Amino acid sequence: MPSLLQRLITRTPRSVERDTVTMQLEDGRTIDIQRVRDPRAKRLKLSIDERGARLTLPWRASLVSGDRFLHQHRGWLAEQLARHAPDDDAPAFVPGETTHLPLRGEDVPLRWHEGRFARIERLDDGIHIHLPARVSDVTLRRTLRAFYEAEARADIGRWLPGYLAGLPRAPRQIRLKVMSSQWGSLAPDGTLTLDLALVLGRPSAFEYVLVHELCHLLQANHSPAFWREVEIRFPAWRDERAWFHAEGRRLKARLHRLLNTP
Structure with missing residues (x-):
């Protein structure tokens, strides 16, 4: 059993805290930024990917310093958001409608078929997708992910x-x-x-x-x-x-x- 003194001097590890802050860019657009207070962080950090913007703060940093950091980097943030804009030409994965899928740097033709269960295979003339008459979106996406994983492992192999x-x-x-x-x-x-x-x-x-x-x-x-x-x-x-x-x-x-x- 730890002594009373040990319990008093041992710090309880702080957990990561998240919330959302809204900011207006120079062009008038308003965006939501995920704000993360992380006890492991050493400095203020602003990052962005296809999921959105994220501000990371060390545990001792104030919210005011975080807001000031965001304001100083509004121009950079607008530029990065433009680079992460969705690709409007990217195909949506819709049964019977999607005509191509990206694979190994190419847009490969799709062939849709009715089948007893969901499966996807690559043949010489394209990617063949077999689906039952009723298939959930979750099953469809899971099947596509499994297909990509199998193709990736074939390359690695x-x-x-x-x-x-x-x-x-x-x-x-x-x-x-x-x-x-x-x-x-x-x-x-x-x-x-x-x-x-x-x-x-x-x-x-x-x-x-x-x-x-x-x-x-x-x-x-x-x-x-x-x-x-x-x-x-x-x-x-x-x-x-x-x-x-x-x-x-x-x-x-x-x-x-x-x-x-x-």
Whole structure:
């Protein structure tokens, strides 16, 4: 049993607190910003992705300082919101109406069929979708996600063996998930996580992210030594990084729209 003194001096960890603040931009638009007070945060931070804007505050920062920080960055925020605007040309996933789906940098033709259960398969003439007469939107999105995950794992399975030589170990496991900002990560236990949106874009960009994360098995940082390891295995990494800067946000937004994720 802890002593009374230990109980008194031990701090109860604070939890993350979230609320929403509304701000008017210079062009007159009004936007909602998620405000997050995080005890782990070291500084004020403003970020934005396809889900919206987020202001992170250290626990000791005042709300007034947060408001002042937002006002100082209104111009930057408006510019980033424009870059994250929904892609109006992106197809909505509607049974019988959607004609193409993005896959490996292409818009692949869709073929709709009636079937006993929901399934999606890639054939030479396009993507074939089999659906029962009555199918829920949840089942449809779950089936599409499973299709993309299977296609992504097929790509990883082709590339991974060629990069394992020279690594201290193989990844403990490889997970695919919808990531809001990152394209990949490597956990201390060796679990490698990749953004599912990668399978929508060009294969060389997907392969680069895989190599990038594998190199963290050698260097758990972004030091010059790390980038030398990337250079040895994937000399064209700069081209792919530039591609992500130009197309990455649109790619993530497209997957979110297809899967109808928040």
